[in-house]
Amino acid sequence: MNRTPRAALRAAVVLTSSVLVVAGCGGSDDGDEQTTTPESSGVVEGSLDDVCAAGAEEGTLIAWNSEDEEAYRNIFDAFSKDYPGIELESVNLRPDDITQRLITEGAAGRGVETDFLSLTQDKAGPLVERGLLDTDVDWTAVGVAEEHVTASNMVRSERIAVGLSYNTDEVDEADLPSTWEELIDPKWKGEVVVDPRGDQLQLLSLVWGQDETLDYVRRLRETVEPVVVEGATAGLLTVASGENLLTTNGRSAETDEQQGNGAPVEIHYLDVVPAVDYYAAVPAGAPHPNAGACWIGWLYSEAGRDAKQEFAFKGNVDTPEEAQGAEVATIETEEDAALATETAALISDVWAGRS
Template identity: 25%
Template sequence: MRWIGAAAVTASLAAVAGCGGGTPAAAPADGAALTIYSGRSENLVGPLLDRLEKAVGVDVEVRYGSTGEMAAQLLEEGADSPADVFFGQDAGALGALSGAGLLAPLPADVIAPAAAKYRATDSTWVATSARARVVTYNPDLVPAADLPRSLDDLLDPKWKGRIGYAPSNASWLSFVTGLRLIRGEDGARQWLTAFAAQNPQRFDGNGAILDAVAAGTLPAGLVNHYYLYEKTSEVDPAGYKARNHYVPNDPLGLVNVAGAGVVEASDNKEAAQRAVAFLLSEEAQQYLVDETGEYPVVEGVTPTRDYDLAPLASLSPPDVNLADLSSLEQTEAMLQQVGLL
């Protein structure tokens, strides 16, 4: 498998955009290489895409970048894009690409392994894994009694300057988009304005937030759940002082998905469909659960690694249609208005 390199795009997506299924057996007639635009990082999914290459039976070229960068690249290229598959970490980006007509409908047998709530209503994309928003915290700095039980608890004066967030991260943008859907535009703006007045600490990404919490330089932060499991696969969990706190029935507990779709302009759609089907196979789902700590979207897959992953069914996330997380342009505009971007 050949790595093409990160996209040379700095504009965000919003600025540009305004157990299961086996892989089909048929091979593409021309045997052309398959090009994947991956908004999932190489360190997380590189080995999985190596396996995908073998399963699909054609050479695979991967271009890595952030989900926003790769989606913006595809939007810029349009019908001239060399991409065959888009693999992103956020339902909002997938929805934006679908809304722009850049993703082709997937066959029913390809998306069948995933539950209906994890597929686009027009079948243009399908989730490949799920992740929950959590409050990561240092138990030496935050007593259990002080952990937030709702979004509004973070507006208490005791949290002033003590919460971290990653303003440019896709998961933060999707969280805010979910907040807009749940509370409406006025309600979301009101909360964000109050949160900005709390002087939250800015970080480049979720991993940096987690490290600061574990080091004791930051009491708590807003991240995705799986970053903790990724980190504790490399270090002693007992000595790494960061914990996940789940907040049910609240925007803080939004469950979002990574997912994939076939690019409408692809000349290699059969191989691209097999690639998406592989991502829903038992092999791929097991990899994502064990190696990234994410939730499977196919029933019957459970972790074989020894980590404390709360069952997805137990999280009681807010009721948000994932397809509606695509309104990222409005989210970025609101965040700029309140000074959180």
């Protein structure tokens, strides 16, 4: 069975004390704003308070992100209580589109139209290669731990852990496998959801290697005969309804969100925990770089993490408390990204019966 989820909402909003909608595919509604903004000398040196004070002088923050509109508004409201004086224009774009748009605008000789980027490491590679990220910001000075700053000066802003999300009304946690290998069991036949795009099983290749991962997926298909559902939320909803018992694309954020909606779902981590990391960066030549750095520093702070967890159900812990001792599989290098991308395509072939 193949099911496709509803199309994701695409929106762009200006978040202030009032809300103004702008087009996600373009820049600011006010065509003069970018041309009249004074050139900045860059991000000031100093603490988060120092950077945010400079950001308030700039007055505006343009943020390209893929967050839910309502969640982003709520997170920004929490930010404004700590650092008032900055108007936030949020443009909703997928990570793929963020990368392509920044490259296209740069090639066309147009000025940078954003102060903040949120994207995954594999989408950031082309930006790093072209020198499109600000590498001069001292993130440790604003409170970011050194281990969460990449060599390209991006800040890890969230980590979504992946495990088996299951229906708590239908499955006893004691009956769940403790390893991915133990999932290959006839008792789960026809009750396990997988994503046709390979999500997020492709990340297992970062620990096991590609050959072992593909062998695993083929044996899982043969023994378990999984149900193919595209999209983490779509698959999880079939589990919540009892149509299926568990999903291999059980993301911590979506599971927490459905729990908040009263769904009987829980996440169970195995011996390897795939993790999807999102990174934040200030682009080189940003019109309001201090505002961008202020936003990133605050999102990384305890207050920012609490707000993201409350409104977007997204955390930033290295390993979930329930998964202590497990090995985390996440993209950290361009080589990791290439391996994961190639493996995802090969896994997709397996689910489609082409391999």
